[in-house]
Amino acid sequence: MSIALVIPDRKLDQLQQKLQQQLPDVLIEIWPDIADPAVVEMAVVWRQPAGCLVNMPNLKALQSFGAGVDNILADATLPDLPLARIVDPMLTQSMLQYLQGVVQHYQLRLDEFSAQQRKQHWKPRSPRKIQRLCILGLGELGQAAACHFLQLGFVVDGWSASLKTLPGIQCFAGDEQFFAAVSQADVVICLLPLTPQTENLLNQQRLSQLKSGAILVNVARGAIVDDLALLQSLDSGQLAAACLDVFRVEPLPSEHPFWQHPAILMTPHISAVTNADTAVAQIAENYRRSQAGLPLLNLVCQQRGY
Ligand code: GLV
Numbered sequence: 001m002s003i004a005l006v007i008p009d010r011k012l013d014q015l016q017q018k019l020q021q022q023l024p025d026v027l028i029e030i031w032p033d034i035a036d037p038a039v040v041e042m043a044v045v046w047r048q049p050a051g052c053l054v055n056m057p058n059l060k061a062l063q064s065f066g067a068g069v070d071n072i073l074a075d076a077t078l079p080d081l082p083l084a085r086i087v088d089p090m091l092t093q094s095m096l097q098y099l100q101g102v103v104q105h106y107q108l109r110l111d112e113f114s115a116q117q118r119k120q121h122w123k124p125r126s127p128r129k130i131q132r133l134c135i136l137g138l139g140e141l142g143q144a145a146a147c148h149f150l151q152l153g154f155v156v157d158g159w160s161a162s163l164k165t166l167p168g169i170q171c172f173a174g175d176e177q178f179f180a181a182v183s184q185a186d187v188v189i190c191l192l193p194l195t196p197q198t199e200n201l202l203n204q205q206r207l208s209q210l211k212s213g214a215i216l217v218n219v220a221r222g223a224i225v226d227d228l229a230l231l232q233s234l235d236s237g238q239l240a241a242a243c244l245d246v247f248r249v250e251p252l253p254s255e256h257p258f259w260q261h262p263a264i265l266m267t268p269h270i271s272a273v274t275n276a277d278t279a280v281a282q283i284a285e286n287y288r289r290s291q292a293g294l295p296l297l298n299l300v301c302q303q304r305g306y
Helices: 013-022 089-107 110-118 140-151 175-182 227-236 276-292
Strands: 002-006 027-030 040-045 061-064 132-136 155-160 170-173 187-190 214-218 239-244 264-266
Touching: 002 013, 013 027, 013 276, 040 276, 061 276, 089 110, 089 140, 089 187, 089 214, 089 239, 089 276, 132 140, 132 175, 140 155, 155 175, 170 175, 227 239
Parallel strands: 002 027, 002 040, 040 061, 132 155, 132 187, 155 170, 187 214, 214 239, 239 264
Antiparallel strands: none
């Protein structure tokens, strides 16, 4: 009986230790150092190299080490097994803290003042009016963000693939309601899952439907935004600014124009990082469930992609 941690480019000793404490009788191994692939029954995966699970014939379950699973489903050789994702209050908390900080950053015009500082310009201005927000994607994190900003006193609209009902939030769904959802928002926050339907969703045509001077925040996946269209919208002034935590390619290649763009604030995919302590309990519970033949917690619908 063993669990394989297949999370390249990450130090996994602590995760291994903590999981071992929860499951003392199970061998926890870090890929690629797997003594006997035939005894691996669960794989904890994140950006796993394609094909690395095919020699594990007795796998019963897959557990994503993050909230999104697009990078896992992108592996065409992924075994056809139940896949669970992390749903973690700590991860949600860190996302809300990030988003609130970003909205305040723009309210206080810290973007403008920081540009002024570089030019030694002294030009006081009153705060930017940010009253209405639109959240794209009303899943776990999107709903939490919508409720959080509603409580802070913002007017909040939400848009998702299928219509949701959330108290106090005007909800829209589908392509035909996209304009109604975004056209009045001062800030549009993208929390959509990346699926074939959402890839390049924020293209030139949809970005042009945002209110003139709006701010776009992308904390979902880079490939949801058409990079060139975003640059054009910023250069034309259609969008005032963009805050990006996620990118098509991560780390963002050094020659990418986002790095130098004055209206783009970038962070290196840190808005909501899986917390090993809370994730371990979910992984252990899902391992026990898979052993007992019970459905996994936070199961992903692989056809839908989230
Ligand atoms: C991070 O991006 C995650 O999906 O957990």
